[in-house]
Amino acid sequence: MKKVTVHVTLKEGILDPQGQTIETSLHSLGFTEVEEVRTGKTIELLLNDQDNVEARVQAMCTKLLANPVIEDYQLHVEEALQS
Amino acid sequence: MKFAVVVFPGSNCDRDMYHAVREVLQEEADLVWHESGNLQDYDAILLPGGFSYGDYLRSGAVAAVSDIMDQVKRQAAQGKPVLGVCNGFQVLLESGLLPGAMLPNEKLAFMCHQETLKVANNRTMFTTEYNQGETVQFPIAHGEGNYYCDDKTKAKLEANDQIVFTYQNNPNGSTGAIAGIVNEQGNVLGMMPHPERASEAIIGSADGIRLFQSLVKNWREAHVVNV
Amino acid sequence: MLSTSEMTPETIEQEKLYLELGLSEAEYQHVKQILKRRPNFTETGIFSVMWSEHCSYKTSKPLLKKFPSTAPHVLQGPGEGAGVIDIGDGLAAVFKIESHNHPSAVEPYQGAATGVGGIIRDVFSMGARPVALMNSLRFGNPGTGNVNHLFQEVVRGIAGYGNCVGIPTVGGEVQFDASYEDNPLVNAMCVGIIRHEDLxxxxxxxxxxxxxxxxxxxxxxxxxxxxxxxxxxxxxxxxxxxxxxxxxxxxxxxxxxxxxxxxxxxxxxxxxxxxxxxxxxxxxxxxxxxxxxxxxxxxxxxxxxxxxxxxxxxxxxxxxxxxxxxxxxxxxxxxxxxxxxxxxxxxxxxxxxxxxxxxxxxxxxxxxxxxxxxxxxxPVYHMPSKEAAYVRAFRQMDDFIPEVRDHGATLKQLLQQPTIASKEYVYDQYDSMVQTNTVVTPGSDAAVIRMKGTDKALAITTDCNSRYLYLDPEVGGKIAVAEAARNIVCSGAKPLGLTDGLNYGNPTNPEVFWQMEKSVEGMSTAANMLKTPVISGNVSLYNQSNGKSIYPTPVVGMVGLATSLHHITPSFFQESGDLVYVIGGTQPEFGGSALQKLVSGHYEGKAPSIDLQVEADRQHKLLQAIQTGLIQSAHDLSEGGLAVAMAESVFAGNKLGAEADVAGDATVALFSETQSRFLVTVKPEHRKAFETMLTDAVHIGHVTDNNKLIVRINGTTTIDEDVSTLHQLWKGAIPCMLNRKA
Structure with missing residues (x-):
């Protein structure tokens, strides 16, 4: 089994009001060192072992998991611990 | 004229659309469940508002990859009118039938109220019953209606006259205050405001019914020879 | 902690584990008697939830029996998922209100969202298609404690759930008072429509x-x-x-x-x-x-x-x-x-x-x-009840008139009180229009939804002024029902029935139980008089934290029927030149009033009095006048009295204003909260017919087109304000409070 973590974030330059709200709030809590906050989402996939895991997940991302008009994504593949 | 109202799991303006077409417009309409319909049998396809598949992942993203959208794409390519309202617009964007994407409203809250729209193009098959530049009242009801496209796309939309409706007081932060656009061929319209909720004066506005009347009139002129 | 498998019936008894699960000593013994053996862990759990107040109403049942719950048009009273009333044409309205207070206090978004989900299921489990959601919310004063967070998240939760399921949230009420600071109230109501045979x-x-x-x-x-x-x-x-x-x-x-x-x-x-x-x-x-x-x-x-x-x-x-x-x-x-x-x-x-x-x-x-x-x-418990000492003291206090120097400035302050201020921040987040039936959107006295295929409409409201109930639970209970009915009548509909969302503190406190008892008695009297049987409801007790109880808050969710769409009446003034009337006289009544809170920061004294015969009579005649087509707009006088009601009536954004001449003490005339009063407008040509029908209506002025609110008392100009200024203050108050750092 492979565990693939997909991090989806808004593209550079796309307004992220949620990130801005968090940033303002952090500043008001005294965390003035915060320069920028960008939000995103994490999707975890458990996959059967096969050769082209990365390519398959890339395809999933472009087809469904991320919207290329506004979003970027990064993959992280690791061995899943058998439970 | 026969309308198909496509119903996805989680669609919730399907009956409203159906009511506007059947009872107000007095045309034929069917609610077409996403798994069972043949869209070839219809003259126009309506993608209603709601929260298809719970709007999980991204609004409209899951519906956009469902089987019935392949049919919608084929029918659209043949020039059949396709109207996506609210969630239906989001589905059209996610499926690539229209350019751009939806972001959460600038103020991050769902908003529901009447908005004043400007008819930016009255030469589409959806808007001939309006005057160019006319202002109309349509309700909006969305949490993600902040239309986004890059500068290049926006320039293209403007050059091709694809911007059909704009907001007078941009409520959600949309690029260019865009409320509705058509594809290059002019037969696929996506818009966030709800024409079906503006189809009778008693519920606040009757300005939306002319959108459906435009469709019917243009379809009749093109398809019915002996009227 | 023992694992469940180790919890044998013997251990449960010896270690008194049933106490932790919520069964009292006596209740456990009763269970043993019923089973003729010791209950196992699962059975103990089952008894403890089924015999909890939430499921069994064990302390409130004796009180709930006092409610009138039958009438020829009641098809289903309390006991099922929701109550059902006949609305003609083979159709019925199905409705119920339910609280989700404790979950919302702990996790406001999910607590409120699942509260909405639960009440919707109660309605469609009866076979009805849900057509409208309402709610009644209570929070502490904005800016105190965790109130802003709770308020914003509860509203987001209600919106998040209701919007997605495609049922319009057509209105509700929100009040802010210190007693709810740690104990917000989230009561959700759902209304459905069904054909009789599908019940x-x-x-x-x-x-x-x-x-x-x-x-x-x-x-x-x-x-x-x-x-x-x-x-x-x-x-x-x-x-x-x-x-x-x-x-x-x-x-x-x-x-x-x-x-x-x-x-x-x-x-x-x-x-x-x-x-x-x-x-x-x-x-x-x-x-x-x-x-x-x-x-x-x-x-x-x-x-x-x-x-x-x-x-x-x-x-x-x-x-x-x-x-x-x-x-x-x-x-x-x-x-x-x-x-x-x-x-x-x-x-x-x-x-x-x-x-x-x-x-x-x-x-x-x-x-x-x-x-x-x-x-x-x-089990059913008959709890000891004792008149609350503070209420006895309040009743002996003299009537008083708060000192007001500048009535215009006071009106501005009242319009910014969070309970009175515009709730647009709240209802703009609700999809109030899906299903395309909403004729009167949130912000009016009652919401109105048409029924497609008929010429009829349902009017829906939630109401409860808990400050009056705090001062006098019986009188306050009567007022809660009467005010809900007033809202329904103002919208042009006849009140048909109600659902009650009873929220109180700890019933083992005899003074709290007395509040429950008296308020239920007051509500029952009013429900009988106004012919609005109680067809469903919910009880939420133990709404207290750190020994402090909430005000008794029996929320009334009421449904009425407009027999023609032509009867639907707005609460806003409609046309310049229309005559403005107040129906009903005014006494100096400031106990529990918005002005009292503004001036003194607390509530005391007598609750406003109410004569239910007068109330029923006026409601009947006003509805008749509406149905005859004599009324342009109707609004009840509530928090903040005549001045606030007049201001609210010119906030439709149509550049109208009003001018009025009133006699008497300025503070009483403008801000007293005497009950059973209405503010209505009438076209000049209907003057005679209207005055003949409503003999206790006083002509006080007319609607103008100059966007100014002017009130003269005994000939002296006491209020002279720009409507747009007042409107901005009223509209901006809640957003402004939320932006302020707590």
Missing amino acids: QKGIASGAGNTVMYAGAPTGRDGIHGATFASGDLTEDSDKDRPSVQVGDPFMEKLLIEACLEAIQSDALVGMQDMGAAGLTSSASEMASKAGTGMTMNLDLVPQREANMSAYELMLSESQERMLLVVQNGREQEMVDIFAKYGLEAAAVGEVTEDTSFRLLQHGSVVADIPVDALAEEA
């Missing part, structure tokens, strides 16, 4: 019929939510977080469509929502109502998590689940209907002839309880 009950009749489970699989969420809701909130409540359920409105939407389709099949015998106490209460209540028994195999219950015990399966409050009883042999028809919507419907048991509630798991019997013991034989 469905939650009964498990017909031995041999199959019990089916439909909807979301069961997880460990909300275990013991029902007993949680029946205990005080403590500082430890934060640690109770796992007990809060998470809602999935998408699942609910699918469930609505599937269930309404299932109801059209004659294979369906009965259906009930799995609400508080989950599978336990739905299954045992369905069997108890039918006089049957039920056997369920818990191994067949769809499960989201592994290794769930019988106790967990029976007590889980996972959301979006329904229990169905289906004719034996026709299970597949149900499976197919639910499968169309991607939902699972699984046969989990059968209806039996004996009256045992029997549960099997892994091949053995894990519970065997007489059905009636759970529902019918739940």
Whole structure:
């Protein structure tokens, strides 16, 4: 089994009001060192072992998991611990 | 004229659309469940508002990859009118039938109220019953209606006259205050405001019914020879 | 802590573990008597939730019996998922209000969202399509404690759920008072419409019929939510977080469509929502109502998590689940209907002839309880009651008139009081228009939805001025019902019935129980007088924290019928030149008033008095005038009195204003909260007909087109303000308070 973590974030330059709200709030809590906050989402996939895991997940991302008009994504593949 | 109202799991303006077409417009309409319909049998396809598949992942993203959208794409390519309202617009964007994407409203809250729209193009098959530049009242009801496209796309939309409706007081932060656009061929319209909720004066506005009347009139002129 | 397998019936008794599960000593002994043996862990859990206040109403039942609940037009009174009233044309309105206070205090977004989900299921489980949602919310004063967060998240939660399921949230009420600071109230109401023949009950009749489970699989969420809701909130409540359920409105939407389709099949015998106490209460209540028994195999219950015990399966409050009883042999028809919507419907048991509630798991019997013991034989307590000392003191206080120097400035301050200020911030987040029936959108006295295919409309309101109830629970109870009816009448409809959301503090405190008793008596008197039977409701007790109770808050959710769409009347002034009238005289009544809070920061003295005969008479005549077409606009006078009502009437953004001449003491005339009064406008040509019909209406002025609000008292100009200035203050108050750092 492979565990693939997909991090989806808004593209550079796309307004992220949620990130801005968090940033303002952090500043008001005294965390003035915060320069920028960008939000995103994490999707975890458990996959059967096969050769082209990365390519398959890339395809999933472009087809469904991320919207290329506004979003970027990064993959992280690791061995899943058998439970 | 026969309308198909496509119903996805989680669609919730399907009956409203159906009511506007059947009872107000007095045309034929069917609610077409996403798994069972043949869209070839219809003259126009309506993608209603709601929260298809719970709007999980991204609004409209899951519906956009469902089987019935392949049919919608084929029918659209043949020039059949396709109207996506609210969630239906989001589905059209996610499926690539229209350019751009939806972001959460600038103020991050769902908003529901009447908005004043400007008819930016009255030469589409959806808007001939309006005057160019006319202002109309349509309700909006969305949490993600902040239309986004890059500068290049926006320039293209403007050059091709694809911007059909704009907001007078941009409520959600949309690029260019865009409320509705058509594809290059002019037969696929996506818009966030709800024409079906503006189809009778008693519920606040009757300005939306002319959108459906435009469709019917243009379809009749093109398809019915002996009227 | 012992694991559940170590909790043998003997250990439970010896270690008195039943106390921790919520059963009292006497209740445990009673259980032993019923079973003629010691209950095991699962059975102890089942008894403790079924006998909790939330499920059994054990302390409130004797009071609830006082409510009038029958009338020729009542098709279903209290006892089912929701009450049902006949509205003609073979149609009926189905409605109920329910509280979700404790979950919302701990996790406001999910607490409010699942509250909405639960009340929707109560309505569609009757077979009705839900057509409107309303709510009634109470918070502490904005800017104090955690109030801003609770307020914003509760509103977001209601919006998040209601918007997704496609039922318009057409209105509600929000009030702010210190007594709710740690104990917000979240009461949600749902209204549905049904054809008489589709009416469905939650009964498990017909031995041999199959019990089916439909909807979301069961997880460990909300275990013991029902007993949680029946205990005080403590500082430890934060640690109770796992007990809060998470809602999935998408699942609910699918469930609505599937269930309404299932109801059209004659294979369906009965259906009930799995609400508080989950599978336990739905299954045992369905069997108890039918006089049957039920056997369920818990191994067949769809499960989201592994290794769930019988106790967990029976007590889980996972959301979006329904229990169905289906004719034996026709299970597949149900499976197919639910499968169309991607939902699972699984046969989990059968209806039996004996009256045992029997549960099997892994091949053995894990519970065997007489059905009636759970529902019918739940204990009933007659709590001691004692007149609250503070109320006696308040009643002896003299009438007083607060000192006001600048009435215009005071009006501006009142318009910014959060309870009076515009709630646009709230209702703009609600989809109030889906289903295309909303004729009167939020912000009016009552919401109005048309019924397609008829010329009729339903008017809906929620109301409860708890400050009056605090000062005098009986009078306040009468006012709560009367004010709700006033709102319905102003919109052009005839009040037909109500649902009550009773919220109180700890009933073991005799003064709190007395508040309950008196307010229920007051509401009953008013409901009888105004012919609005109580057809459903909910009780939420133990709304107190750190020894401080909330104000008694019996929320009234009322539904009325407009017999023609032409009767629908706005609350805003309509046209320049229309004549302005106040119906009803004004006395100096400032106890519990908005002005009292503004001036003194607290409430004391007498509640405003109310004569229900006068109330009924005026409502009747006003409705008649509306139906005759004499009325342009109608608005009741409530918080802030005449001045606030006049200001609200010119806030429609249509550049209108008003000019009025009133006699008497300026403060009394402008701000007193005397009951049973209305502000109406009439076209000049209808003057005579109107004055003949409403003899106690006083002509005070006219609507203008200069966007100014002018009031002269005894000939002296006392208020002279720009409407747009007042409007901005009123509209901006709540957003402004939320931006202020707490």
